């Protein structure tokens with residue numbers, strides 16, 4: 001299994017339905033607003049959350 005961000009195939013962990021390697025996770029954790037990659041990772045996290053939010057909801061209908 002490969003990291004969904006950089007394609008690295010080692011030391012990956014799963015977050016929701018995505019795979020991310022420790023290298024990318026460390027970059028995200030150490031990110032600050034001045035970082036040129038901030039918008040890039042911010043968008044990635046939005047995608048992560050999108051995957052999470054888009055998991056099917058089971059609604060109970062009231063009869």
Ligand SMILES: [Zn+2]
Nearest residue numbers: 003006021024
């Ligand atoms: Zn990676």
